Every structure is written in C-alpha cells, then in structure tokens.
Amino acid sequence: MDENEDSDMKMEVAMAALIAVLSICTASTAYLSHMENSSSTHNYHSSQSILVTANSLYLEANQAIIYDFNAFDDYYLASEAGNQSVADYYYSGLSQEAIDSLDRDTGPFDDQYFDEMYDYAVTTEEEGQTLSERAAEENTASDEYQLAVLISAVGLSLVGWAALMQARNLKLTFMGCSMLALLLSVLQALSVG
Numbered sequence: 001m002d003e004n005e006d007s008d009m010k011m012e013v014a015m016a017a018l019i020a021v022l023s024i025c026t027a028s029t030a031y032l033s034h035m036e037n038s039s040s041t042h043n044y045h046s047s048q049s050i051l052v053t054a055n056s057l058y059l060e061a062n063q064a065i066i067y068d069f070n071a072f073d074d075y076y077l078a079s080e081a082g083n084q085s086v087a088d089y090y091y092s093g094l095s096q097e098a099i100d101s102l103d104r105d106t107g108p109f110d111d112q113y114f115d116e117m118y119d120y121a122v123t124t125e126e127e128g129q130t131l132s133e134r135a136a137e138e139n140t141a142s143d144e145y146q147l148a149v150l151i152s153a154v155g156l157s158l159v160g161w162a163a164l165m166q167a168r169n170l171k172l173t174f175m176g177c178s179m180l181a182l183l184l185s186v187l188q189a190l191s192v193g
Contacts, residue, residue: 015163015175022156022182026149029189033145040138043131050128057121065117068098072108141192148188155181 075090091099097116101107155178162174 011168011171011175012163015159018159018175018178018182019156019163022152022159022178022185025182025185025189026152026156029145029148029152029185032189032192033142033149036138036142036145040135040142043135043138047128047131047135050124050131054121054125054128057124058118061117061121064095065114067093068095069109072098072102144192145189148185148192151181151188152185155179155185 071090071093075087075094078084078087078090094102095117097113098108100116101110101113104110104112107113158174158178158181162171162178165171165174
C-alpha cells in the first residue's frame with residue numbers, strides 16, 4: 001500500500017468516525033430537547049390549571065368578604081337598635097377572620113383581615129407563577145438544544161458531502177468544517193441551562 005492509499009484509508013476512517021460522532025451528537029441533543037420540551041409543556045399546562053384555581057379562590061374570597069361586609073352591617077344595625085338576638089345571629093355568620101379583625105384595634109376589616117382572606121388564593125397564584133416560570137426556562141433550554149441539533153446536522157451533512165468528493169483539499173475543507181460544527185454543537189449543548 002503506497003502513502004496515498006494509506007492517507008486515503010485514514011481519511012475514510014476519520015470520516016466514518018466523524019459521521020458516527022455527529023450522528024450520536026445529533027440524536028442525543030434532539031432527545032434532550034424533546035425531554036425539556038415535554039417537561040415544559042406539562043409544567044405550562046399544570047401552571048395554567050393552578051392559575052385558574054387561584055382565580056376561583058380569589059372569587060371565593062371576594063364573595064366571603066362581601067358576605068362579611070353585609071353580615072357586619074346587619075350585626076351593627078341590630079346592635080345599635082338594641083336587638084341582641086338578631087345581632088348575635090349576624091355575628092355568628094361572620095367568618096373567623098372577620099371576628100378576629102373586630103377584636104383588633106385596627107379593625108374591623110383591616111389589612112390583616114384582607115391578607116388572611118386572600119392568603120390561600122395568593123399562595124396558589126404564586127405556585128402557578130413559579131411553575132409557569134419553570135416551564136418558560138425549560139422551553140428556552142429546549143430551543144437551545146435544538147440549535148445544537150441544527151449545528152450538528154449541518155456538520156453531518158458536510159462530512160457526508162466530503163465523503164462524495166474526489167478532490168482531497170475540498171474533502172479536507174469539508175471535514176474541517178464538520179469538525180468545527182461538532183465542536184460548536186457540543187459547546188452549545190453544554191451551555192444549556
């Protein structure tokens with residue numbers, strides 16, 4: 001075997017290895033992209049469900065507050081009129097948060113009352129927002145992995161074209177570009193997150 005044949009054989013082995021590595025790189029980054037996207041989709045839909053629940057909790061709190069306002073008005077009017085049995089009836093209809101606010105110097109219906117009434121809705125909304133933010137981060141990661149897939153696919157096509165070429169210098173140029181694409185793809189995939 002002469003020197004040219006030996007060099008050509010080494011180049012063929014290098015191209016085969018490059019094709020294998022780029023194929024694995026493309027497949028693995030595509031898989032990682034899919035996993036991030038799947039998780040993002042799940043978390044996004046879960047967050048939307050939680051936010052809908054939070055909205056209904058706000059509505060429930062609003063209704064309870066309006067009921068407390070009305071019950072307190074009736075309680076106050078009955079107390080002022082001296083009708084203690086009616087006043088007791090309306091007092092018993094107040095929420096515990098409203099009763100607690102009546103006992104405070106800042107009450108009735110102070111900031112603490114509203115904080116307590118909206119606490120569960122606010123906590124639920126924060127949970128939904130946190131999950132929504134995580135979904136957005138996972139979506140961005142999926143997009144970044146897709147860029148790595150694109151770069152490695154370009155590298156794979158370049159080495160494929162190199163395998164078809166007869167001109168040695170052109171073959172080396174295409175292989176060099178595909179190695180650069182491999183490096184860029186790996187760096188892009190490693191930078192995710």
